[in-house]
Amino acid sequence: MDSLIAQLLNIARSMWKYRWPAVLVSWVVGLIAAVVVLMMPDRYEASARIYVDTQSILKPLMANLAVQPNVEQQVQMLSRTLISRPNVEKLVRMADLDLKSQSKAQQEALIDTVTKSLSIQSTNRDNLYTLSYRDSDPETAKRVVQSLVSIFVESSLGASRKDSATAATFINEQIKNYEAKLEEAESRLKEFRLRNIENMAADGKDAASRLGELSGQLERARLELREAENARDAAKKQLDSSRSKDGGESTTQSLLQESSLAVSTPEIDARIDVQRRNLDALLQRYTEQHPDIVSTRKLIADLEEQKRKEVAELRKTAMAAPVSGSSGSLMQQELSRMAAAAEVQVASLKARVAEYSSRYAQAMAAVKTSPQLEAEASQLNRDYAIHKKNYEELVAKRESATLSGELDVASGVVDFRVIDPPRASPKPVAPNRLLLLGGALAVALAAGLFTAFAASQLRPVFHDGNELRSRTELPLLGVVSRLTTPTDQRRQRMDLLRFGAASGALVGVYILGLVAMAIMISRQAG
Template sequence: MDLLIAQLLLILRRMWKYRWPGLLVAWIAGLVGAIITFTVPNRYEASARIYVDTQSILKPLMSGLAVQPNVEQQVVMLSRTLISRPNVEKLVRMADLDLKNQTKAQQEALIETLTKELSIKSTARDNLYTLAYRDSEPETAKRVVQSLVSIFVESSLGASRKDTATATTFINEQIKNYEAKLEEAESRLKEFRLRNIQMTASEGKDSASRLSELSAQLDRARLELREAENARDAAKSQMEAEKTRLGSGTVQSLLQESAQSSATPEIDARIDAQKRNLDALLQRYTEQHPDIISARKLIKDLEEQKRKEAAELQKAALNAPAGRGGPTSLLQQEMSRMLAMQEVQVAQLKARVREYEGRYSAALTSMKTAPQLEAEAAQLNRDYAIHKKNYEDLVARRESASISGELDVASGVADFRLIDPPRVAPQPVAPNRLMLLAAAMAAAIGAGVFASFAASQLRPVFFDTNELRNKTELPVLGVVSRMVSEEDLRRERRDKIRFWIGSAVLVLAYIVGLGVMAVLNNQGAS
C-alpha cells in the first residue's frame, strides 16, 4: 500500500511540474465548451396525441359472417412500421421540407435525420399514441407532426382496404384456377362414364355387389322354375288319375279342387309380381311410404278378386249337370287348361333363367377388369370431390372477404380520434444548456489534468535517486544538491498563487455561468 501511495505521489509531482500547460489546455477546452454550449441552436418539440378506438357494435353482430381482424394488433404493427423510408419521403413532400434541399446528398441527409428524430410512443393498454418531432424551427416541427398524423390515419385505412383488395384478387384467381380444374375433372368423369356405361348404370354398386345380386336373382329364378315344373308334373299326375275316377262324388270333389287351385292363374301371377315389388320397396323405404301403402292395397284388392272368382267357379262346378259325360268332360277341360297354363309358366321361367345365367356369366367375365375400372372411377370421383369442395370453400371465402371489406368501410372498425392537435412547446426542449455547461467544465478540468499527465509521461522528471537507478539501470555515483534562495522561494509562491488564481477563475466562471443559466431556466419555466 505504501509503495502504491509513493507511486501516486510521484506521478502528482511530475504532473505539478507541467501544471501550466495543463492549465492552458483547461482554459482552451473550457472556452471551446462554453462557445459550443451557447451556440448550439435551440430545438423545439411539436407533438400530437391520437386515440384509436377499436370497439365497434358491428363486430359481434357480424361474427361468423365476416372475418374479424385483430385491429389492435394491426394498429400496433402500423405504429411500429410507420417510420419507413416511403412514408418519410412522403412526409418530406407534405411538410415542404424538400424546398431547401437541392442536391441528392442533402435529401438523403434530411431523410436520415427525420427517421432518427421522429418518434411514436404508445400506452398499449389505452391505445393512445403520441407523435413527436424536434426541430430548430417551431413551425417546421409543427408541419412535420401534422403531416405525420395524416399519414398515420391514411395508412391505417389504406392498409385495410389494400389487404381486402389483395385477398379478393388472390381468391378470384384461385377460383378461376379451380373452375378450370373442376371443368376438366367433370369432363374426365363424363368420358369415363360414357366408356363404361354398363358399369356406371348400376346405381353406384361395385362389381362384387352386382355379381352377388345377379347370383341371388338367378337362384330365385331357378327356384321358381322348379316350383313351376313341380306344379306342372302334379297337374299331369292329377289328370292321369282323373281318367280312373268315375264316381260322381269324386268328380264333384275334383271339380271343386280344380276350381279352387286353378281358378285365377293370372291374378296369382299379378299377386306374386306385386309381392316381389313390395319386398323391393321395403328394402328402401319404411312402412309409411306412399308406394308401400299403395302396393299393400293393390295386393289386398287382388286377393279379394281372387276369392270372388274362385267362389264363382266353385259354384258353377257344383251346379253343373251330373250326367255321365258332362262332369268328366268339364273336369278334363279344366285340367287341360290348368296344364297348359303351367307349361306356359315353365317356358317363361326357363327364359328368365337363361337370361339371368347370361347376365351372370357376363358379370363374372367383367370381374377381371372391374377392379381397375372401379379404382379409376374412385380416383376420378375423389379428384372431382376435392376440386368441388375447394371451389365452394373459395367462393364462400370470397363472399366473407367482400363482407369484411364493406364492414371496414361502413363501420370504421378502427376510429382514429385526435385528442391533442399538433402544437409546439413555447420553450425549447433541447439542448439542456445547464447540463452542457457542467459537462464542459468537467471536460475542461479533465483535459487540463490529462495534458499535465501526458506531458509528465512524455518528458519524465526524476525526483528520487532510486527511481533514476531503476529506470536507467545505471549506477548513480552521487547527487548534486541545489541551494534554494529566498528569492526562489518567493518566486515559487507567486507562481503557485498565479496558478491557483487561474484555475479558480476558470471554475468560478463556469459556476457563474451555471447560476445564470439556472435563473434563466426558472424564469422561462414560470
C-alpha cells in the same frame, strides 16, 4: 501498495512540472466549449396524442360473416415501422421542408435529421400514441407533427385496404385454378361412367350386392317354376285320368275333387307376373321405402287375394256340380283349359329363369373386374370431392374477404381520435445549457489534466533516485540535493498563487455563467 502510492506521487510531480500548459489548454477548451454551448440554437418541440379505438360495435355482429383481423397488433406494428424512409420523404414534402434543399446531399442530410428528430411513444395498454418532433422553428415542428398524424392515419387505412385487395386477388386466382381442376375432374368422371355404363347400377350398389340380389331373384324364379311345373303335371294327370273309361261315378267324383285342387287363374297369374317384374325393376333403383315399391307390393297382395277367392269359387262350383256324362265332358274341358294355362305359366317362368340366369352370369363376370373399376371410381370421386370442397371453401372465403373490405370502408373498424392536436411548446425544450455548461467545465479540466499527463510522458523527469535506478537499471553512486533559498521559496509561493488564481478564475467564470443562465431561465419560466 507503497510502491503504487510512490508511483502516483511521481506522476503527480511530473504533471506539476507542466501545469501552465495544462492551464492554458483548459482555458482555451473551456472558452471554446462555452461559446459552442451558447451558440447552439434553441429547439422547440411539437407533439400530438392520438387514441386508437379498436373496439367497434360491428365486431360481434360480423363475427361469423367477415374476417376480423387483429387490429391492435396491426396498429402497434404500424407505430413501430412508421418512421421509415418512404414515409419520411413523404413527410418532408408535406411539411415543405425540402424547399431549402438544393442538392441531393442536402436532401439526404435533411431526411437523416428529420428521422432522428421524430419520436413515437406508446403506452401499449390504452392505445395512446404520442407523436413528437423537435425543430428550431416552432411552426415548422407543428407542421411536421400534423403531417405525421395524417400519414399515421392514412397508412393504417391504406394498409388494411391493400391487404383486403391483395387477399381478394390471391383468392380469385386460386378459384380460377380450382375451377379448371374441378372441370377436369368432372370430365374424367364423366368419361369413366360412359366407358363403364353397362357395369354401373343406377342404385349405386357394388357388384357383390347386385350379385346377391340376382342370386335371390333367380332362386325365387326357379322355385316358382318348379311349382308351376308341378301344377301343370297334376293337371295333365287329372286330364288323363278323366279320359279313362274304367272308372265309375265315384272315380269321376274323386277325379273332379282332385282336379279342383289344381284350379288355375291364368289372367290373374299374368297380371301378378307383370307386377313382380315391375317390382324387380324398381328394387334395382329404389329402396324398400319408395312409394312406387310400396304401392306395387300392395297391388301384388291384392291380386293374390283375388286369386285365392276365385280359386275358392271355382273349387266350390266344381264340387257342387252333378256327375254325368255331360258333366264329364265339361270337366275335361275345364281340365284342358287349366292344363293350357299351366303350360303358359311354365313358359313364362322359364323365360324369367333364363333372364335371371343371364343376368346372374353377367354379374358373376363383372365381379372379376369390379374391384378395379370400383377403385378407379372411388379415386375419381375422391379427387372430385376434394376439388369441389376446396372450391366451395375458396368461394366462401372470397365473399368473406369482400364483406370485410366493404365493412372496413363503410364503417371504419378502427377509429382514430386526436386527443391533443398538434401544438408547439412556446419555450425551447433544448438544449439544456446548464447541464452542457457543467459538462464543458468538466471537459476543460479533463483537457488540462490530459495535457499535463501527456507532456510528462513525452518528456519525463525523474524526481527520485530509486525511480532513476529502476528505469536505467544502472548503479546509482549518490544524489545531490538542491538548496532552496528564501528567494526560491517566495518565487514558488507566487507561482502557486498565480496557478490557483488562473485555475480558480476558470472555475469562477463557469460558475458565474451557470448562475446567470439559471436566473435567465427562471425569469423566462415566470
